[in-house]
Amino acid sequence: MHSTEFLDGVLIVTMAQNVPAPLAAMRMKQAGARVIKIEPPTGDPLLELSPAWHAEMHAGISIERLDLKADAGRERLRVLLSDADVFITSQRPSSLTSLGLDPQTLRARFPRLRMLRIVGSVREPERPGHDLTYQAQCGLLGDEMPRTLAADVMASERVFAGTLALLRQSLGSIVDVGVVESLDPLLAPLRHGLTVPRGPLGGGAPQYRVYAAKTGRVAVAALESHFAIRLYEELDLPLRSDPSLRFLERTAIEWESWARERDLPIVAVEDGR
Incomplete structure (x- = not known):
C-alpha cells in the first residue's frame, strides 16, 4: 500500500x-x-x-x-x-x-x-x-x-x-x-477586532489596504514597520498618510513591478475570473 x-x-x-x-x-x-x-x-x-x-x-x-x-x-x-x-x-x-x-x-x-x-x-x-x-x-x-x-x-x-x-x-x-x-x-x-471595518487589518491602516490604480486595483500589505517606512519613502509621502491619489498614477501591473523592484508586498488584484 x-x-x-x-x-x-x-x-x-x-x-x-x-x-x-x-x-x-x-x-x-x-x-x-x-x-x-x-x-x-x-x-x-x-x-x-x-x-x-x-x-x-x-x-x-x-x-x-x-x-x-x-x-x-x-x-x-x-x-x-x-x-x-x-x-x-x-x-x-x-x-x-x-x-x-x-x-x-x-x-x-x-x-x-x-x-x-x-x-x-x-x-x-x-x-x-x-x-x-x-x-x-x-x-x-x-x-x-x-x-x-x-x-x-x-x-x-x-x-x-x-x-x-x-x-x-x-x-x-x-x-x-x-x-x-x-x-x-x-x-x-473578526472576534479579536483585526478585520472589523476600520480595524488594523480591516482598512484602518493605510499601509494595509486595497487601492484603486490607474487601471485595476492593488493590494498593499506593508504591515511591518520596515515595509511601511520603505513604502512611504519610495512614495515620497509622510509616514501613514493616505496614498490613494498616488496609486492612481500607475496601473496595477505597473505598481506590482515597481514594488517587486523595491522588495515591497504589493500585488495587482486578480479579478478571479
Missing part, C-alpha cells in the same frame, strides 16, 4: 449533496477509500450549477441514482450499507427519520455502521441554509457576494477529519458536523 493510501480497504457510502461531503469524499478517494455516492433521480444540485466541479470532485467515485421513496431504491441502499464502514448524510434529521435512516433505525439494522451527519448547525439542525446564509449569520459577509464558499470548504475539512475520527471509534459511532460551527476558525480575526 502506498503511504498516501491510508484509507485503503475502507468503504464510504454517502448521500450528502452539494459541496462539503463531495469535497471531503474526493480526498477520501485520493487516500485510497472506496466511495459510493447516492444521488436522487434528478442528480446532485451541484451538477446543474457546475458540471465541471461536480466531475472533478467525483472522479473515480461510483455514483448511483436511487429513489429512496421507492422500495427498490431503499433496498439497494440497504445492500450498500450492509458493507459500508461509514455512512455520510446531509439531510435534516426529520428527513432522515422519514426515510428510515435515523441513527436508531440504522443502528438496529446495521450495528457496525458508523455515521457522519452534516447539518447546518448542531444547535439548530432543522434550520435550512446554504453557504451564503451561514456566512451571513456569522458576520463574514461584506458588501459584495463572497468570492468563495468558505462555509462549505471549511465544513469539508471537518467531514474529512470526522470520518478519520469515526474510523478510530467503536462500531456504530456517530459524529455530527455543523457547517456554521465549521466557520469558527475563520471568525477569530
Whole structure:
C-alpha cells in the first residue's frame, strides 16, 4: 500500500449533496477509500450549477441514482450499507427519520455502521441554509457576494477529519458536523477586532489596504514597520498618510513591478475570473 493510501480497504457510502461531503469524499478517494455516492433521480444540485466541479470532485467515485421513496431504491441502499464502514448524510434529521435512516433505525439494522451527519448547525439542525446564509449569520459577509464558499470548504475539512475520527471509534459511532460551527476558525480575526471595518487589518491602516490604480486595483500589505517606512519613502509621502491619489498614477501591473523592484508586498488584484 502506498503511504498516501491510508484509507485503503475502507468503504464510504454517502448521500450528502452539494459541496462539503463531495469535497471531503474526493480526498477520501485520493487516500485510497472506496466511495459510493447516492444521488436522487434528478442528480446532485451541484451538477446543474457546475458540471465541471461536480466531475472533478467525483472522479473515480461510483455514483448511483436511487429513489429512496421507492422500495427498490431503499433496498439497494440497504445492500450498500450492509458493507459500508461509514455512512455520510446531509439531510435534516426529520428527513432522515422519514426515510428510515435515523441513527436508531440504522443502528438496529446495521450495528457496525458508523455515521457522519452534516447539518447546518448542531444547535439548530432543522434550520435550512446554504453557504451564503451561514456566512451571513456569522458576520463574514461584506458588501459584495463572497468570492468563495468558505462555509462549505471549511465544513469539508471537518467531514474529512470526522470520518478519520469515526474510523478510530467503536462500531456504530456517530459524529455530527455543523457547517456554521465549521466557520469558527475563520471568525477569530473578526472576534479579536483585526478585520472589523476600520480595524488594523480591516482598512484602518493605510499601509494595509486595497487601492484603486490607474487601471485595476492593488493590494498593499506593508504591515511591518520596515515595509511601511520603505513604502512611504519610495512614495515620497509622510509616514501613514493616505496614498490613494498616488496609486492612481500607475496601473496595477505597473505598481506590482515597481514594488517587486523595491522588495515591497504589493500585488495587482486578480479579478478571479
